[in-house]
Amino acid sequence: MKDHEFAKLYHDTWNKAKQNIKKCYFPGCNEQPINSHILQKNGILNQIATNNHIWEYKINQFKKEPFYFDKTGINEIYSFDCFCKEHDDKLFEKIEKKQINFNDYESCLLFTLRTIYNEIWRKEINIEQYKLMMKSKYSSEINLEFLLGRIQQELLGIDDLRNNEEDIWEDYNNKTQNFVFQVRELNKIDICLSAFYNYETTLEMYNYKKLNGKDMPRISEVFINIFPYNNKTLLLMGYNKKDEKKLKPYVNTFFKESENKVQKKITNLLMFACETWVISEKLYKDKIEKIKDIFIACINHAIIINNEREFFNVNLFKDNYFNEMQKIKRHLVSIK
Numbered sequence: 001m002k003d004h005e006f007a008k009l010y011h012d013t014w015n016k017a018k019q020n021i022k023k024c025y026f027p028g029c030n031e032q033p034i035n036s037h038i039l040q041k042n043g044i045l046n047q048i049a050t051n052n053h054i055w056e057y058k059i060n061q062f063k064k065e066p067f068y069f070d071k072t073g074i075n076e077i078y079s080f081d082c083f084c085k086e087h088d089d090k091l092f093e094k095i096e097k098k099q100i101n102f103n104d105y106e107s108c109l110l111f112t113l114r115t116i117y118n119e120i121w122r123k124e125i126n127i128e129q130y131k132l133m134m135k136s137k138y139s140s141e142i143n144l145e146f147l148l149g150r151i152q153q154e155l156l157g158i159d160d161l162r163n164n165e166e167d168i169w170e171d172y173n174n175k176t177q178n179f180v181f182q183v184r185e186l187n188k189i190d191i192c193l194s195a196f197y198n199y200e201t202t203l204e205m206y207n208y209k210k211l212n213g214k215d216m217p218r219i220s221e222v223f224i225n226i227f228p229y230n231n232k233t234l235l236l237m238g239y240n241k242k243d244e245k246k247l248k249p250y251v252n253t254f255f256k257e258s259e260n261k262v263q264k265k266i267t268n269l270l271m272f273a274c275e276t277w278v279i280s281e282k283l284y285k286d287k288i289e290k291i292k293d294i295f296i297a298c299i300n301h302a303i304i305i306n307n308e309r310e311f312f313n314v315n316l317f318k319d320n321y322f323n324e325m326q327k328i329k330r331h332l333v334s335i336k
């Protein structure tokens, strides 16, 4: 199969997959979903846009270089088919106002909803796309084992997310509080990030399986949202109380340590743990574009050692970022 044929196959199967899994995520609803932004466009996303455009971190497992950056218009970027119009309007009314009360448990909970469904949606799209590829006329030329492995991984990921999904709805419906949320105001940085990510690293999960002969029964998912709000940046994090023992000390560091340290933590999350984030054109041009190759080398390094909690002493939001990344580059070369 030629490169352009594969690019077309990738593009077509992705679009078909998007059509095939289109349904409102509200439990029991079968209406058509509307395209909605993970974080609202007016008041949040537009605060980091230049001429209505934002830069997005993207992953395509089939590209020679899977990790890359792309500029997209604010209407399409950071959005997906989530809830039908009726449910979208009804659910998010409380947090789509000008002033959001972050001391209110339910307001924080609503931020988890689009975030968790975006994670589930991306995995479902991938699974559907891989299946379509396997059924395509090119199937004999595609590495089926690789695709089956990816499908298996995405299915496990969805299972882990489902545990939290159920608890979110229980809270919403019964006014219970299954989660712990924490909020912190930071100086404004030009980034929006929304994710549920695994606290456990791939290596830890692998070692557990080797020792116990089965997968870890529960993965501890960390919820994180970072976005500009009222000329500041808001850091909103949460975790399920079932994971408190593991996650309380970890999440607390984001709320106790200096702003410089927290910015370093965010920088590392962007490289190693979180996939759904966008940044302003200025931040991309000033910081990332120049060291894009090192940024990607860092990502690949963490994949090789299976450690998503790898930590480099770098701060994307400080002026010395370029020099710090040069040091990382030398470090990565030296350990090769």
Ligand SMILES: [Zn+2]
Residues within 6 Å of the ligand: 024, 025, 026, 029, 030, 031, 083, 084, 085, 086, 087
């Ligand atoms: Zn619905």
